[in-house]
Amino acid sequence: MIRLQQLCKCYQLGDEPVQALDHVDLEIGAGEYLSVMGPSGSGKSTLLNMLGLLDTPDSGRYWLDDIEVSALGEEARAAERSRRIGFVFQAYHLIERLSARENIELPLVLTGNAPDERRARVDELLQRLGLDRHADHLPNQLSGGQRQRVAIARAVIRKPALLLADEPTGNLDSHSGQGVIELLEELNGEGITLVMVTHDPAMGKRARRRLWMQDGKLIKDEQDAHA
Amino acid sequence: MRTPDLFRFNLRLLTGQWFRTLMTLLATAVGVAAVLLLTGMGEGARRFVLDEFNLLGNDVLIILPGRKETTGGLPPLTGEGTRDLTLDDAEALLRLPGVRTVAPLVVGLTEVEANGRNRELVVVGTSIELFRMRQLNAAQGQLLPVLPLERAEPVCVIGAEVRRSLFAQQPVLGRWLRTGDRRCRVIGVLEDRGVSLGTDMSEAVIIPVASAQQLFNTQGLFRLFVQVQHLDLIEPLKPSILDLIQSRHQGERDITLITQDSLLGVFDDVLQLLTLAVGAIAAISLVVAGILIMNITLISVSQRTSEIGLLKALGASERQVHRLFLSEALMMTLIGATLGVLTGYALLWGGHWLWPQFPVSVPLWALLGAVLLAIGVALVFAWLPARKAARLPPVLALKGMTDAQH
Incomplete structure (x- = not known):
């Protein structure tokens, strides 16, 4: 599903150039559950942004579902993001002035789906995530765990093939974190490809395939034998 | 994005920051109302003068004793006939x-x-x-x-x-x-x-x-x-x-012949020019309102940087983000202009009520001009900030950074 070939990305941090991705080669199959671990500054977030088409590589190539997305322009990449990729962020990134329901349906609003269709799909997801009582609440009326559930609902409302999670439990206590990670795993169980960046080894270990990064390089790639 | 959705999205934004919205509405409304008020009064003055002089009728020639050259300017009002x-x-x-x-x-x-x-x-x-x-x-x-x-x-x-x-x-x-x-x-x-x-x-x-x-x-x-x-x-x-x-x-x-039209023509020209001039002066306030709209849109862009990043992560294209910010400014202007038109007419009719002899009427060109200018100014001044928003790299925008650090 995903193929990276010799991907490089260099940032200028102050005067220092930082090699965030250093000739990374990676293949990810459909339906995989993958965690990316490593110290901060190792390039794991950059890798996630690359996979999510939020960032462009300096060199190297990237195929997503047999499309060479590294050759696409910004408008085409936006269309691919909309069609194939869902994001879950550490800081939730909910829009504060919109209710839980409006946040969840935002991707459908952007693509111009009809209100009736949106409503049905959002209702279904709210029900499933146990958020139906909170549909009309604003984000600041929700707990951290509920907010992250809303964010996950927003990420999967368009039924993407790839779900990217950047420290999804980073701002949560262990109990809410547990709930969120179980939800993500449940979605993975239904066939969505899940890539999760974390610095928490306990979380990382849950994944069937685990990558370790350092200084922009993949240093370890572990896979459970029975996967 | 569907138009009703765009409308609702913007409305949430405008009501969410009602004070900022109110100030912008006020600036636009004052500008539009000023144009209507001043041109309305200028047009009123013109009609007043024309009505007063029009009593004689168009089919009347006026003969003055004495010969005067009447090329340009007001015709002679005193005759010195031989x-x-x-x-x-x-x-x-x-x-x-x-x-x-x-x-x-x-x-x-x-x-x-x-x-x-x-x-x-x-x-x-x-x-x-x-x-x-x-x-x-x-x-x-x-x-x-x-x-x-x-x-x-x-x-x-x-x-x-x-x-x-x-x-x-x-x-x-x-x-x-x-x-x-x-x-x-x-x-x-x-x-x-x-x-x-x-x-x-x-x-x-x-x-x-x-x-x-x-x-x-x-x-x-x-x-x-x-x-x-x-x-x-x-x-x-x-x-x-x-x-x-x-x-x-x-x-x-040794006589001078003048028609009422030649008399009125001069007044008409002068007063029309005057109306145009005061209208243009009032229009400056609309441009000032436009600069305010630009600042507000700029502030909006920097306050909503991470939101822009999110929208892009959710698959919004540059064009969509651009349209989002432009339409926000446009909506604000349209509401402001509507308020301005209402206020302007209310003040003019109030004046007419206090002083019934004075005819008030806003020329159509001033009404259309004021509204179109307000819209044009909003679009022109919001264009740059909106483009800036649209071109933000999504990664940096998500982190709340407005400029790439190179």
Whole structure:
């Protein structure tokens, strides 16, 4: 599903150039559950942004579902993001002035789906995530765990093939974190490809395939034998 | 994105920051209202002046004794004729084919006494025809009797103001007035039409033209009004009038012919220009409002940087983000402009209510111009900030950074 070939990305941090991705080669199959671990500054977030088409590589190539997305322009990449990729962020990134329901349906609003269709799909997801009582609440009326559930609902409302999670439990206590990670795993169980960046080894270990990064390089790639 | 969704999304944004929204609405509304108010007043002034001068009708030629060049500028209002324009000239003009009526005018200032009171008043000598041309009616009694022009009769018609100052509330018809060294009987009072910029008839005593010639001891006329039978005859009649007068004045063309249109044309041009100028000055306030909109959109972009990043992560294209910010500014402007139009009209009608004589009307070009300018200014000034938002790299925007660090 995903193929990276010799991907490089260099940032200028102050005067220092930082090699965030250093000739990374990676293949990810459909339906995989993958965690990316490593110290901060190792390039794991950059890798996630690359996979999510939020960032462009300096060199190297990237195929997503047999499309060479590294050759696409910004408008085409936006269309691919909309069609194939869902994001879950550490800081939730909910829009504060919109209710839980409006946040969840935002991707459908952007693509111009009809209100009736949106409503049905959002209702279904709210029900499933146990958020139906909170549909009309604003984000600041929700707990951290509920907010992250809303964010996950927003990420999967368009039924993407790839779900990217950047420290999804980073701002949560262990109990809410547990709930969120179980939800993500449940979605993975239904066939969505899940890539999760974390610095928490306990979380990382849950994944069937685990990558370790350092200084922009993949240093370890572990896979459970029975996967 | 569907238009109703875009509308709702923006509305949430505007109501969410109501103070900021209110200030922008205020700026736009004030700008639009100022344009409407100033052009409305300018147009009102123009109509007021035109209405006042329009009383004579388009089919009337004005003859002034004396020859003046009338190329550009206001025509001469005082004549210095080498030869007098006389009642015989008037009779001759009346016989010219195409002429309907002729009204002579003699004007002078003299002491008027009645009821034991003395006033220095304008005395106008003319004939019944002038009343018809100027559409003047009697409030009481009758207008001047139909007389041969050269016949003096001891009668007069007085203006409403003269009646008030000389007779107060007493009955006035049949009373005697003394104008200079002559006496005349009041046979009518003119209806009060308010101030007329042409000649203020409400403060005048009107007597037959021959009586006025005797009173002021003159043969010459101050003006001669010639009404033609049809509007189209104005131009062809001009040379024949000049020829006629020339033959009667020993070969001298010593008169000036003006039409009401030429008089009004000058006023019209000046006032139109004035309206345009005040409208343009008011439009500056709209441009200032535009700069405010630009700042607000810039602030909006930097406050919502991470939101822009999110929208892009959710698959919003550059064009969508651009449209989002432009439409926000546009909506704000449209609401502001609507408020401005309502306020402007409300103030104008309020003014009209307080001072009913003054006609108010906003010219269509000013209304459309103000609204279109507001929209144009909003689009132009919001364009740059919106483009800036659209071009933010999604990764940096998500972190809340507005500029790439290179």
